[in-house]
Amino acid sequence: MKSSQTTIKDIARRLNLSVTTISKALRGMPDISAPTRQLILDTAREMEYEPNPIAQSLVRNQTHTIGVIIPSFTIPFYASAISGIQQTASEAGYNIMVCQSNESYETETNYTRVLLNSRVDGLIVSLARETTNFDHFNRLAERSLPLVLFNRVCDAVPASKVVVDDFEGAYQVVRHLIEMGCRRIAHIAGPANLLLSRQRLQGYQQALQESGLPVCEDFIRTGDLTIASGTRITEDFLKLDTSPDAIFAICDSAAFGAMQTLKSRGLRIPDDIALAGFTDEPVAAIVEPALTTVAQPTFEIGQIAAQLFLDQVRGGESYQPTTQVLKTHLVIRASSQKKSRVS
Amino acid sequence: MKSSQTTIKDIARRLNLSVTTISKALRGMPDISAPTRQLILDTAREMEYEPNPIAQSLVRNQTHTIGVIIPSFTIPFYASAISGIQQTASEAGYNIMVCQSNESYETETNYTRVLLNSRVDGLIVSLARETTNFDHFNRLAERSLPLVLFNRVCDAVPASKVVVDDFEGAYQVVRHLIEMGCRRIAHIAGPANLLLSRQRLQGYQQALQESGLPVCEDFIRTGDLTIASGTRITEDFLKLDTSPDAIFAICDSAAFGAMQTLKSRGLRIPDDIALAGFTDEPVAAIVEPALTTVAQPTFEIGQIAAQLFLDQVRGGESYQPTTQVLKTHLVIRASSQKKSRVS
DNA sequence: ATGAAAGCGCTAACAA
DNA sequence: TTGTTAGCGCTTTCAT
Numbered sequence: 001m002k003s004s005q006t007t008i009k010d011i012a013r014r015l016n017l018s019v020t021t022i023s024k025a026l027r028g029m030p031d032i033s034a035p036t037r038q039l040i041l042d043t044a045r046e047m048e049y050e051p052n053p054i055a056q057s058l059v060r061n062q063t064h065t066i067g068v069i070i071p072s073f074t075i076p077f078y079a080s081a082i083s084g085i086q087q088t089a090s091e092a093g094y095n096i097m098v099c100q101s102n103e104s105y106e107t108e109t110n111y112t113r114v115l116l117n118s119r120v121d122g123l124i125v126s127l128a129r130e131t132t133n134f135d136h137f138n139r140l141a142e143r144s145l146p147l148v149l150f151n152r153v154c155d156a157v158p159a160s161k162v163v164v165d166d167f168e169g170a171y172q173v174v175r176h177l178i179e180m181g182c183r184r185i186a187h188i189a190g191p192a193n194l195l196l197s198r199q200r201l202q203g204y205q206q207a208l209q210e211s212g213l214p215v216c217e218d219f220i221r222t223g224d225l226t227i228a229s230g231t232r233i234t235e236d237f238l239k240l241d242t243s244p245d246a247i248f249a250i251c252d253s254a255a256f257g258a259m260q261t262l263k264s265r266g267l268r269i270p271d272d273i274a275l276a277g278f279t280d281e282p283v284a285a286i287v288e289p290a291l292t293t294v295a296q297p298t299f300e301i302g303q304i305a306a307q308l309f310l311d312q313v314r315g316g317e318s319y320q321p322t323t324q325v326l327k328t329h330l331v332i333r334a335s336s337q338k339k340s341r342v343s
Numbered sequence: 344m345k346s347s348q349t350t351i352k353d354i355a356r357r358l359n360l361s362v363t364t365i366s367k368a369l370r371g372m373p374d375i376s377a378p379t380r381q382l383i384l385d386t387a388r389e390m391e392y393e394p395n396p397i398a399q400s401l402v403r404n405q406t407h408t409i410g411v412i413i414p415s416f417t418i419p420f421y422a423s424a425i426s427g428i429q430q431t432a433s434e435a436g437y438n439i440m441v442c443q444s445n446e447s448y449e450t451e452t453n454y455t456r457v458l459l460n461s462r463v464d465g466l467i468v469s470l471a472r473e474t475t476n477f478d479h480f481n482r483l484a485e486r487s488l489p490l491v492l493f494n495r496v497c498d499a500v501p502a503s504k505v506v507v508d509d510f511e512g513a514y515q516v517v518r519h520l521i522e523m524g525c526r527r528i529a530h531i532a533g534p535a536n537l538l539l540s541r542q543r544l545q546g547y548q549q550a551l552q553e554s555g556l557p558v559c560e561d562f563i564r565t566g567d568l569t570i571a572s573g574t575r576i577t578e579d580f581l582k583l584d585t586s587p588d589a590i591f592a593i594c595d596s597a598a599f600g601a602m603q604t605l606k607s608r609g610l611r612i613p614d615d616i617a618l619a620g621f622t623d624e625p626v627a628a629i630v631e632p633a634l635t636t637v638a639q640p641t642f643e644i645g646q647i648a649a650q651l652f653l654d655q656v657r658g659g660e661s662y663q664p665t666t667q668v669l670k671t672h673l674v675i676r677a678s679s680q681k682k683s684r685v686s
Numbered sequence: 687a688t689g690a691a692a693g694c695g696c697t698a699a700c701a702a
Numbered sequence: 703t704t705g706t707t708a709g710c711g712c713t714t715t716c717a718t
Contacts, residue, residue, distance in 0.1 A: 004404075007695055018705045023697065033703060050460050054400045055695035059710045061347075063397065065440075073425050074625075079416040083443060090442075095461055097408075097438055100426060117393050118438055256629055282417075286599055288631035350711055361689045366713065376687060398711035402694045 006049040015043060026051070057119070066309060067115030068098040069108060069125045071152065075253075076281045077298050078126065081150065084302020085124060092310050094121075101128040109136045121313060122146030124305050127154060129224055132193045146312035146319075150305040152194050160308040161323040162301050166196045169294040169328035170203025173276045174248055176292070176330060178211050180338050182246035182274050186219040188233045188258065190250040197222075200250055200278065219244055223254055230257020238265060245273055246336070252277035252284050255291055259335075275335040289334035297326055349392040358386060369394070400462070409652060410458030411441040412451060412468045414495065418596075419624045420641050421469065424493065427645020428467060435653050437464075444471040452479045464656060465489030467648050470497060472567055475536045489655035489662075493648040495537050503651040504666040505644050509539045512637040512671035513546025516619045517591055519635070519673060521554050523681050525589035525617050529562040531576045531601065533593040540565075543593055543621065562587060566597055573600020581608060588616055589679070595620035595627050598634055602678075618678040632677035640669055 008026070012019045017040070025032045025040040026049075032040075057063045066089055070078040082098055089096050097120060101108035108128045113136075115123065122145045125137070129152075137157045140147045147159040177185050187204045190197030205215050218240055223229030230249055234257065237244055249255035255277030262269055269275050269289050277284060280295035304324055312319045351369070355362045360383070368375045368383040369392075375383075386392075400406045409432055413421040425441055432439050440463060444451035451471045456479075458466065465488045468480070472495075480500045483490045493505040520528050530547045533540030548558050561583055566572030573592055577600065580587055592598035598620030605612055612618050612632050620627060623638035647667055655662045 009695075019696080020698085020706080021704055023695095024704090027697090031703060036703080052401075052462065052695050053460065054397060054406065054462055055710090056697080057397045057710095058395075058401055058695080058712090059697050061710075073416070073422040074419065076417065076419075079422055082416050086442065090457075095440055095457070097440055099429065099433075114433075114438070117396065119395065119397055260629075283626045283629065286603075286626065286630055352711075362712080363689055363691095363714085364687085366711095367688090370713090374687060379687080395711055398694090399713080400694095401696090401711080402713050404694075 005052070006044075006047045007052070008049070011040065011043055011047060011049060014047070015040065062121050063119050064093055065095045065097055065118070065120045066306070067111075067118070067120035067123045068096050069111055069115070069123065070098065070100055071103050071126060071128055072100050073098075076283070077151070077279055077296070080298035081126075081302035081305070084299040084304075085306045086302075088303045088306035088310070092306075094306075094310070096124075101131075103129040105131045105133070112136045116140075116145075122148075122309060124148045124150065124309055126150050127152040127194065129191055129194070144317060146309050148305045148309045148312070150301055152196065154193065154195055158321055160312060160321045162305045162308065162326070163196065163323065164296050164301070164326045164328045166199035166328075167203040167206070169278065169296075169330075170200035170248070171207045172203075172328075172330045173278070173292065173294050174204050174207035175211075176332065177246045177248065177274055177276060177336060178207065178213070180246075180270070180274060180336055182338075183213060184216075184219065184242065184244045185213070185246040185248060186221075186237050186244035188230055188247060188249040188254045189220055189222045190225050190254075192222065197250060204248055223250070225251050225253060227253050227257035227260075230254035230259075231261045232257075234258040234261040243273075246270075247273065247275050249275070249277045252279045252281045252291065252293055255293070255335075256283070256287065259287060259291070270334070270336050270338050274338060280331050284331075285333070292333045292336035293331050294328045295331045296328055301326060348395070349387075349390045350395070351392070354383065354386055354390060354392060357390070358382065405464050406462050407436055408438045408440055408461070408463045409649070410454075410461070410463035410466045411439050412454050412458070412466065413441065413443055414446050414469060414471055415443050416441075419626075420494070420622055420639070423641035424469075424645035424648070427642040427647075428649045429645075431646045431649035431653070435649075437649075437653070439467075444474075446472040448474045448476070455479045459483075459488075465491075465652060467491045467493065467652055469493050470495040470537065472534055472537070487660060489652050491648050491652045491655070493644055495539065497536065497538055501664055503655060503664045505648045505651065505669070506539065506666070507639050507644070507669045507671045509542035509671075510546040510549070512621065512639075512673075513543035513591070514550045515546075515671075515673045516621070516635070516637050517547050517550035518554075519675065520589045520591065520617055520619060520679060521550065521556070523589075523613070523617060523679055525681075526556060527559075527562065527585060527587045528556070528589040528591060529564075529580050529587035531573055531590060531592040531597045532563055532565045533568050533597075535565065540593060547591055566593070568594050568596060570596050570600040570603075573597035573602075574604045575600075577601040577604040586616075589613075590616065590618050592618070592620045595622045595624045595634065595636055598636070599626070599630065602630060602634070613677070613679050613681050617681060623674050627674075628676070635676045635679035636674050637671045638674050639671055644669060 008019050008022045011022045025037045099111040134157045150162040153161045221233040277293040280293045284291040284293050351365045354365050368380045442454040477500045490502040496504045564576040566576050620636040623636045627634040627636050
């Protein structure tokens, strides 16, 4: 005996009214008399009626569900960003369905398909590291489905975007390293297909140039944002004839990798070599020495991404994609504060 | 001009067949002739037909969606567990909808309602820290909806459960501390409503008793699993007349808090005071000194939780809840290896 | 082997 | 103000 949920029909039968009347009353349409409406509302509550969103989805052709694709749940940045997305979405009556691409292009396209088949109302996405083809997203635009990119975005897709000012963030932290007396600053870069990699690289270069420091190719190596790439590239740096006196890593993970290598070589941070990252993951404050880094408003990035999504839903065809650029702020910790300079 | 998706009806019209025939052929029912079936399959592919799961849900009364409620996305344990859940669910054709309770009872009940209203096929849950009333979950059983609890479980709910052997894990790590020469081992405990808190506490007590060490009430303080509670409780420990020579924290977060306090007091870890946690978060290997801890198979826990869910779906009414207890393993790092004892 | 008809729970034109 | 009818896309008896 399956105790199925109360439906609009049950209420209609009980009250000897038509389902239409019930439906209208429940949704507060104006053409139902006050007493009838009250009666229906009371009865619905008494019978513990809950509308079936599946049926509503079928007729309205929208699910109130947002598909979200992120590279990985285990990157703290995304954990926080999802929280922000969910909060804003939830307040607007939307559910989210989150999938992780595991940095794989194939998995990303696959989940794009799965989510669309599940009839989500649109997508909020942060690109996989290896994604360089964007056809699967362009197809969204063709169907005029909302799409918002955040953090890992690219130029090739016409969609609303949420990013931080990567250029400025990188510029500031490298300026800081220079002010601390560093003159040979190396950079662990990220995959060139990601806009943020290029912009952080440019901020780094700009800061060097403005201070009259040379931009040396040997001091720039491209990694894949992982701890492992941080350790590997740092080893390379240390093999150079003149090794760097500071390293600016594209992200905190790479910086942690660098930190491991430096420590294992017996180098003192920051006295022998200073270190800085990007994002300000919670761990950055805990490692030793605590990591100087560029803080991003991770939760807020998620909230804004969701908000842009909702705007797009409401704007309909006339909606014009926008790009929101948020500010970062420099967090100076022990890994960059050379004792020799402390006055 | 809305370019709506191809439907079964479109195929029927094109082929001059009934929708019934299309539906049957598409689902591989046996009563369709081979040539017709092939024709339908080919046409469907050509027209890029994708079944509408909303319509299927409506008629089948199941959504192939699992609701997941976790305390927080930003706890690394859950990030990894979700990955496991998603992988297994995904392979079985299920989507997941993940919500975070933020450790709040109210948010947890709220999302339970939201997910049920969204007609998920059941729930996979890890309890909020403050949850002590379980009516919202018992209601699931009444509707005979599948429910799986993991990690943060309780006795009061009749459901399948996935946990690790918390008693044994705690027992082993405390034994290890004793072997390292510690004699005054304190414990930062967790909320008593969580089974895992009680079991880790018991493992701790058992290890002490077996070694003939006293179980001292002053050395046991209950926190809330946070870094902050770790710092606070450690400060309390240090105020005691005889302060501990080791601290076993209920989780890594609490251990990190303890580490901060100890360092700020100038105490050397492990020589002045040894430290151990539970879970083996990625950070545990990075902090200094690296944290001795009890590793949990986080990803696998998620996989098994999803598997139990699927079993329950397939088992139907006759399904009997089971509890899977996974093994932990001790990870010994610098925070517990007293130099004085290294031979 | 194929199809007609009813129905899942709801909304929306259009009547009455 | 209330009700009738049709339909969203699909599955499922039950005929033919």
